[in-house]
Amino acid sequence: MTKILLSTGGTGGHIFPMLSLYRRIKELKRIEDIKIITDERAKNFLSTNNIEIIRSDSPYRKRGIIHIIKTLLYIFISSLKCIFFLVSFKPTIIVGSGGYVSVPVLLAALILRKNFILYETNSVLGRVNRLFLPYCNKLLSGYPEIKKLPKKYEKKFFHVGQLVRNEFLETSKTSNSIKQKDKVLNILILGGSQGAKVFGEKLPRCFKALDPSKIQLSIKQQVIKEQLAKINDFYKNNIQFKISLFEFKKNIHDYIVKSDVVICRSGSSTIAELSILNKPFVAIPLPSSMDNHQYFNAKYYYDKNCCWLLDENSEDFEYKMNNILQDIYNSDAILTNKQNNLIKLNKKNAIDIFIKHILDEDGFADK
Numbered sequence: 001m002t003k004i005l006l007s008t009g010g011t012g013g014h015i016f017p018m019l020s021l022y023r024r025i026k027e028l029k030r031i032e033d034i035k036i037i038t039d040e041r042a043k044n045f046l047s048t049n050n051i052e053i054i055r056s057d058s059p060y061r062k063r064g065i066i067h068i069i070k071t072l073l074y075i076f077i078s079s080l081k082c083i084f085f086l087v088s089f090k091p092t093i094i095v096g097s098g099g100y101v102s103v104p105v106l107l108a109a110l111i112l113r114k115n116f117i118l119y120e121t122n123s124v125l126g127r128v129n130r131l132f133l134p135y136c137n138k139l140l141s142g143y144p145e146i147k148k149l150p151k152k153y154e155k156k157f158f159h160v161g162q163l164v165r166n167e168f169l170e171t172s173k174t175s176n177s178i179k180q181k182d183k184v185l186n187i188l189i190l191g192g193s194q195g196a197k198v199f200g201e202k203l204p205r206c207f208k209a210l211d212p213s214k215i216q217l218s219i220k221q222q223v224i225k226e227q228l229a230k231i232n233d234f235y236k237n238n239i240q241f242k243i244s245l246f247e248f249k250k251n252i253h254d255y256i257v258k259s260d261v262v263i264c265r266s267g268s269s270t271i272a273e274l275s276i277l278n279k280p281f282v283a284i285p286l287p288s289s290m291d292n293h294q295y296f297n298a299k300y301y302y303d304k305n306c307c308w309l310l311d312e313n314s315e316d317f318e319y320k321m322n323n324i325l326q327d328i329y330n331s332d333a334i335l336t337n338k339q340n341n342l343i344k345l346n347k348k349n350a351i352d353i354f355i356k357h358i359l360d361e362d363g364f365a366d367k
Contacts, residue, residue: 001032002359005091007106009099010041013269017121017163018097024351030359035089037082039101052085054078054104071100078104079111086112093358095119096136098126106132117358121162121268123300124293125149140357142268142350143300148291158357161350162272171253172276172348184242185329188259189221190252190270198284198312200227203263206321208238215329217241220255222248253277260335261328266298275301276346280338282308282324306341 004025008018015038025034036042037052082104086094094109094116096102106128109116118129118136125133125148133139133153142162149157191199200223207219223231223245235243249255256262256277264270266283274281283298295309302309308324310317328334347353 002030002092003032003090004034004358005037005086005089005094005105006034006097007037007095007102008042008097009101010039010043012044013121013267014038014097014099014101015042016165017269017272020163020166020169021095021351021354023166025355028355033089035091037085037101037105054081054101075100075103075107079107082108083111086114093117095358096128096132097121098129100128102128103131106135110135119163119354120146121272122293123147123268123296124291126293127290138357140354142272143297147296160353160357161347162268162275163350163354164269164273164276165253167251167253168273168276169348169351171257172278172346184216184218185325186218186258186260187220187325188255188262189219190262190264191222191224197224197227199263200224200231202312202317203321204231204234204239206318206325207235207241209318210241210322210325212240215326217325220244220246220259222246261325266294268293268297271297271301271307275306275342276348278339278342278346280307280335280342282310282321284310284312287311287313301342301345304341304345306338306345 006018006022008014018036022034022036025031035052037054040053042051042053086108091114094105094114095118096106096116097119098121106116115137116132116135117138117140118132119140120126120129121142123143123146125146129139130148133150133156136156138158139149139153139156140158140160142160144159146157189199189203199221203221207217210217219241221231221243225247228245228247232245235245253273256274256279259279262274262279262281264274264281264283266285271281271283283302285292285294285298289295298307298309301307310320314320
């Protein structure tokens with residue numbers, strides 16, 4: 001029988017794809033047990049008992065020697081915990097999906113000479129995956145090509161597609177038709193599970209500059225709790241469009257389906273979920289994302305005419321955003337074209353392909 005260990009970060013973008021994989025594998029008869037190792041943040045999303053919580057951090061998150069020392073201490077203590085856990089659990093297969101939470105798990109795997117697979121969700125190979133790439137059996141990827149992949153390790157690379165939440169897979173089966181917008185352009189603004197501060201500062205000014213006699217909008221916007229009152233007051237006093245503000249929603253797929261276009265960051269999980277629902281989006285990459293991976297995530301879709309791509313720090317940000325919205329409002333063909341291009345990219349059997357790779361007996365000496 002096979003035991004599987006999944007390692008991932010605790011943010012929604014990390015944990016949701018791994019949770020979908022966890023649930024599918026759990027259904028397989030040949031699997032004796034499966035567990036997830038993650039960090040404290042995952043408690044906001046997980047209800048399963050089959051998780052182990054460890055502590056880790058990125059040495060790049062803050063500057064200063066104190067932060068580096070604390071990070072190394074976290075990694076050391078968590079690595080010891082992972083060694084004892086691996087000895088006890090005896091996983092046949094270990095999957096690391098990037099993020100610094102995976103470092104202690106993969107270090108323990110190296111020390112115990114356990115085989116492991118890496119999964120890269122971004123279009124740029126992450127630093128943790130780069131560090132452990134020489135020692136992994138396979139590198140599975142959500143993108144057909146990724147940057148910073150050394151040529152000598154290309155034989156380890158396999159494109160499996162993006163893992164997405166089960167709710168999105170199920171919704172995609174019944175929401176594949178091209179949606180024609182009505183006289184109102186329905187906009188959904190997403191900033192990730194914690195919202196995006198800049199969206200609460202710049203986007204309201206964009207909407208204020210639009211002429212209600214020339215465009216009709218219905219806006220649903222995700223905000224962080226600290227901004228809720230301030231943004232609500234701004235919209236109430238300056239905007240004539242229909243506005244609805246909300247914090248994190250578990251049924252966000254329903255909001256996406258009912259929208260015409262989504263304005264969002266370009267984390268791999270977010271745009272994978274939009275893609276599988278054939279939803280065009282305006283990507284505003286997080287400028288501080290490691291190795292600028294959010295830009296390259298969005299650039300992949302932009303080059304295939306599936307989305308728009310804006311720099312939040314550009315001087316003409318508001319002008320470009322308003323032009324995009326006005327163009328969409330004036331022409332159904334723009335959205336339809338991008339929806340059709342998204343349909344061509346969708347790889348809805350990603351989980352099945354992924355499972356086939358991790359259960360492949362080749363390369364696992366302890367099976």
